[in-house]
Amino acid sequence: MVWQIRSRARTVMSRMAVLSFSSIYGDSFHCSPFSGLTNSFVGFSRNWPNPNATQWSKNMESHLRLLPSVKRNQISRPKASSCSLGLAQELTCYKVENMGKTDGDQDLFAEMKQRFLSFKKQKYLEDLEHFQALAEAQYPKFMVIACADSRVCPSNILGFQPGEAFMIRNVANLVPPLEHGPSETNAALEFAVNTLEVENILVIGHSSCGGIQALMSMQDDVDSRSFLEKWVINGKSAKLRAKAEAAHSSFDQQCGHCEKESINRSLLNLLTYPWIQERVRKELLSIHGGYYDFLNCSFEKWTLDLKGSSIEGGRYSFKDQAFWY
DSSP states (O other): OHHHHHHHHHHHHHHHHTOOTHHHHGGGOOOOTTOOSSSOOTTOOOOOOOHHHHHHHHHHHHHHHTOTTOOTTOOOOOSOOHHHHHHHHHHTTOOOTTHHHHHHHHHHHHHHHHHHHHHIIIIITTTHHHHHHHHHOOOOSEEEEEEOOTTOOHHHHSOOOTTSEEEEEEGGGOOOOGGGOOOHHHHHHHIIIIISOOSEEEEEEESSOHHHHHHHHSOTTOOOOOHHHHHHGGGHHHHHHHHHHTTTSOHHHHHHHHHHHHHHHHHHHHTTSHHHHHHHHTTSOEEEEEEEETTTTEEEEEEEOGGGOBTTTTBOOEEEEEEEO
C-alpha cells in the first residue's frame, strides 16, 4: 500500500515537473534564461494572479504529505528545466536561501534613499540656484584621476562639490601613454582638457593599492589573459624602477615605493599627449600628483615641473610639494 502511494506521488511529481508554464500563466509568463537553481529569479514575478497556480501548490502540498520520507524543508528535485524547479520552489513556499541577501540589499537601498533625500534637502534645495546653473553647463577647475578602490573617495576626502572636478577612476590610477592607444582614461582626458578646458589635472594614488600589488606580483614574460593584468601592465616602467631602487626591501615596501612611482610615471605619460603638453607649456594647465595614506590619514601633494622633466629619459622634477596631516 505504501509502495503504491509513493509510486503515485512520484508519478504526480514527474508530471508536475514537466508542466508547461503556459498552462499556468498563458503567454504572459516570462522566465529569464539566467534563472538557476537558486532563488535568484530575474524577471520572475512574485505576484500570482492566476488561481490555478494556488491550486497547483495546494495539490502538491497534499501529495507530499503522503510521503513520510519527505520533510517540510525539502523538495524532491526531478530533472526538469530550471524554470520548473524555480516554480516549484516558489509556489510551495519552501526554504528560500537568498531571502537574507535580498533583505540586506533592500536595507542598503533604503539607506541610500535616505542619503539621497538628505542631499536633496540639505544641499540641493539649499543651493538651488547653483544646481540649476550646473544643469545648463559645467566649468570644473580640476580633472581628477583616482583609483577605483572603495576606500579612496576624492569627493569625500578632498571635499569636491558638484561641478568642481571632472573625474575618472580606474584600477591603480594609471594614465597610459599615447602610444598605448585609446582607453576610457585618455578619452576622459581629451574631453576634460579640450572641451572643458580644466586648469589642473590631479592624479591620486594611495596606500595598500591592490592594483599595484597585482602589478608587482606579475611575471614580466607571461602573456596574461587577465583584464586586470593587461591593464596594470601600463605601470610596468614604475614597477621596474621600484624594484631597482628598493631591491633589498620587503615586498610591501617595494609596493609602497611603486605606488608613488606609478603616480610620477602617469604625470610624465600625460605629457605624451600633444594637446596636454601644449597647454602645460603655455601655463594654461598644471599637472599634479597626490598620495592618500588611509593608514594614518595623510595626504601628499606635488606639482610636476615641466622644465626639469623629460619624457624620453623618464626624468621628472617637482615643485610646490606639500604634506597634509
